[in-house]
Amino acid sequence: MQTIEKKKIMVVEGGGVTTPKGFKAGGLHCGIKRKRLDLGFISSVVPATAAGVYTTNLFQAAPLMVTQESIDKEHKIQALLVNSGNANSCTGEQGLQDAYDMQRLFAEKMGVPNHYVAVTSTGVIGVPLPMDKMKAGIEKSLEKENEGVIRFEQAILTTDTGVKNVCVQLEIDGEVVTIGGAAKGSGMIHPNMATMLGFITTDAQIDHTTLTEVLKEVTNQTFNMITVDGDTSTNDMVLVMANGEAKNKPITNNHPQWSLFVEAFQMVSESLAKQIARDGEGATKLIEVQVEGAIDDEAARGISKSIISSNLVKTAIYGTDPNWGRIVCAIGYSGEKLNPTHVTVKLGPITVVEKGLPFAFDEEEAKTYLQQENIHIFVDLHQGEGKATAWGCDLTYDYVKINASYRT
Amino acid sequence: MQTIEKKKIMVVEGGGVTTPKGFKAGGLHCGIKRKRLDLGFISSVVPATAAGVYTTNLFQAAPLMVTQESIDKEHKIQALLVNSGNANSCTGEQGLQDAYDMQRLFAEKMGVPNHYVAVTSTGVIGVPLPMDKMKAGIEKSLEKENEGVIRFEQAILTTDTGVKNVCVQLEIDGEVVTIGGAAKGSGMIHPNMATMLGFITTDAQIDHTTLTEVLKEVTNQTFNMITVDGDTSTNDMVLVMANGEAKNKPITNNHPQWSLFVEAFQMVSESLAKQIARDGEGATKLIEVQVEGAIDDEAARGISKSIISSNLVKTAIYGTDPNWGRIVCAIGYSGEKLNPTHVTVKLGPITVVEKGLPFAFDEEEAKTYLQQENIHIFVDLHQGEGKATAWGCDLTYDYVKINASYRT
Incomplete structure (x- = not known):
């Protein structure tokens, strides 16, 4: 035994x-x-x-x-x-x-x-x-x-x-x-x-x-x-x-x-x-982007980084705005292969995009979720087994403040 | 005739x-x-x-x-x-x-x-x-x-x-x-x-x-x-x-x-x-990045875009900070071929980097230059005939403000 x-x-x-x-x-x-x-x-x-x-x-x-x-x-x-x-x-x-x-x-x-x-x-x-x-x-x-x-x-x-x-x-x-x-x-x-x-x-x-x-x-x-x-x-x-x-x-x-x-x-x-x-400069939140179902891990890495690097996604999360359109956009210009009509996007537990189209969700619930300090964005591409996770932070007034006068 | x-x-x-x-x-x-x-x-x-x-x-x-x-x-x-x-x-x-x-x-x-x-x-x-x-x-x-x-x-x-x-x-x-x-x-x-x-x-x-x-x-x-x-x-x-x-x-x-x-x-x-x-959101300045001496035009485009896309360069210019280190950094991670020891960088008429090393300049003069509305960054790589120009704007508090609450 x-x-x-x-x-x-x-x-x-x-x-x-x-x-x-x-x-x-x-x-x-x-x-x-x-x-x-x-x-x-x-x-x-x-x-x-x-x-x-x-x-x-x-x-x-x-x-x-x-x-x-x-x-x-x-x-x-x-x-x-x-x-x-x-x-x-x-x-x-x-x-x-x-x-x-x-x-x-x-x-x-x-x-x-x-x-x-x-x-x-x-x-x-x-x-x-x-x-x-x-x-x-x-x-x-x-x-x-x-x-x-x-x-x-x-x-x-x-x-x-x-x-x-x-x-x-x-x-x-x-x-x-x-x-x-x-x-x-x-x-x-x-x-x-x-x-x-x-x-x-x-x-x-x-x-x-x-x-x-x-x-x-x-x-x-x-x-x-x-x-x-x-x-x-x-x-x-x-x-x-x-x-x-x-x-x-x-x-x-x-x-x-x-x-x-x-x-x-x-x-x-x-x-x-x-x-x-x-602890990114001026950050108020940790953002975790988890991508699954990509054609391979490399593609999943590319897509998760494309999302986490988007100034627009970062500012939306700072502003607790469930702006899934910016996430979809960052997926679309990542340069990785995927079928837009298969994409699911979730903000924490809340599905916001299904099959590439907006999925009805409670705006207030989503705003409440985005008020947390740890934000989880989940993307399923339904294309394969590739997965990756990327981390970043929100883009805030303080980021601009710190970096407009770092050296001097 | x-x-x-x-x-x-x-x-x-x-x-x-x-x-x-x-x-x-x-x-x-x-x-x-x-x-x-x-x-x-x-x-x-x-x-x-x-x-x-x-x-x-x-x-x-x-x-x-x-x-x-x-x-x-x-x-x-x-x-x-x-x-x-x-x-x-x-x-x-x-x-x-x-x-x-x-x-x-x-x-x-x-x-x-x-x-x-x-x-x-x-x-x-x-x-x-x-x-x-x-x-x-x-x-x-x-x-x-x-x-x-x-x-x-x-x-x-x-x-x-x-x-x-x-x-x-x-x-x-x-x-x-x-x-x-x-x-x-x-x-x-x-x-x-x-x-x-x-x-x-x-x-x-x-x-x-x-x-x-x-x-x-x-x-x-x-x-x-x-x-x-x-x-x-x-x-x-x-x-x-x-x-x-x-x-x-x-x-x-x-x-x-x-x-x-x-x-x-x-x-x-x-x-x-x-x-x-x-007219980028929240922008106060137009930034023009002119790259010359790259191995080809394609490389020049890559380098000029790398600079113009850097949040750090953009915030520095908003803060009228002649932070040439951030420009050099963006050149270095552009992914394009170049020899770091040949690089010249100018802010308007002011040389700030020569042969990849800091070039003594008048800090006040540079700050005054950066207070203008049209900022010109010039990079000569001294490697070939490739050239390109890219345009962008500074990254400001108003960018964050506008984009933290665009949709709602």
Whole structure:
């Protein structure tokens, strides 16, 4: 008789990047920003297997080049260092040198090889990093490693209104494996200029190739579903460190608990992605667009992104206006194959379009639904098995306010 | 001895779709909108050669199907009828029947075959056309044909703040040829849902194939440069009527004045496109993005559209913030091939980026420049001969206001 094994992934309330065994993190104020924390780090007791996904923007910031090159060497890092307030982007040769210096200074402080330190920056672009401040900050950084992970979570923020973290635990080979995460917001509706940064730590034992595979697959369904195709900043990056301290047998895609691990990893990424979307600049609502019945997943992704990227859909939801016509329109110009006469659209539980035509609904009920903070748009194309979910936020007066005067 | 022929295209101040010989137009209130004019028509004394470009949105509105089918029959129309306030889109079989009825009723009134009447609608989608009001309106429509072209220009508007018209004259074969135009705004920043309608009349003699060729080529460089790829409404359309009343020799691409005619046609289209962009919902500024030095025209179009579509660029310009980083970012994620280290960016006369790096400029001077109503962004990629220009507007509080409560 087989025992039915229950899937077990536990959310650790209040957990984050230092909940997995063997990780420390800290944050401090080095003076790039006026008052708020602006320099943060995560370190591991041992070198950790590393994987990253990087912006596809042709203007790639200097720290990303340095980090990518460093990880490519040995596929391991032992620490990562982030500054906020200055993106070290469009800074030319000097910027590259500064990124290397930033890396070297922290590596020396840590007593590890330079290429064991990943570096990243977020903030204003085109302004050289103030290296004197960075140097002084790095000098005293490690003193801060016992003052709470929240200081790291705060130090990486720019226009975000709050910290973003998540932590889950699961059992693998009888060992407790923990995955923690922190992120800073894309901070805007199309996250093109503000940087999205995600940092995931785990004490799982897993090799570089497998870790990269998981990261890419999961990123496509989470972090990339809050961005419009190619609509990426010069500094976007998601980094994972896996230090193996849980002592499980190495996870591969043949491991019996492989899919459980992937699911847990997905939960962490999805949670961070949704926290980022919800905290879009000026946002008052999180919008989730779920598309089913597309000819394939790729088409479903295209359609869900087309809807979530529509300024008109976003403003309608801000105004609690059940304007299904704008949703239908965004489906129609998505460029994906579909039959308009098969389309169903729901706002939460309320069907508003059936077979491509308006479906009678109670306007007041729909307006009441749209007053909630979490809005769910469901689209069924009745064409195939393809599905995808995308997340975004509403477009508000505050978005305009924040972005009409961000730099000055 | 050859005489150097001077190119001569004259702008006719105050001219419009009835300035070319043999055209009449009118507008009235039939009751779809509360007070404003909502039914307009243009007619020609003789059947006119017709050409159209139609939305690529998969949800195509009923009147577009009827119009396209009708023009395809004989490539001629003698009149067009437009109502505003109701788009007759997502209205199923009933909508199609209503569009045919609208066409038939006006054709009977005019005494022409049904397929000599083009019909189009703009406004709210998913609501059946109030055919009783339409019928009564059509009944008395022709009485209004001597009350001024402005009534037609007004009758086609929705959220536009003003009428859009243009007229030019040139000499062909010693005859004065006139081209006039009217348009209604896309009314929004990405013109996806609000409809863009353009109507061009000319008394030039020109065959259908040539007219279609000119329209398509010019539309690609004008009307399509104020839209994001595929970002089209269910009702977008540009229609041209050429009634031959100028009695020139038929224009073909072998005609000695072919390029002069194309240039005049381009002037008309570009003027209407810019008027639409400038009147984007809530807009305070017209933004022109001129890209040169791309590997080809296609790449230049992609890059200029990427910039003009960026919410961040649009809000920065609204806030008179010379935030060149957002422009550089939009270039970088355009998906087009380019070398970041070759890029020059200018705001009006002020160079802000050179060789992909920030170029020292006077912040106050740039802010002063951005306070103007017409903003010019110039990008040189130094990669080839490709060039394109795109137009748009800034993103303002009023955009959010208008679109958060358009339908209700």
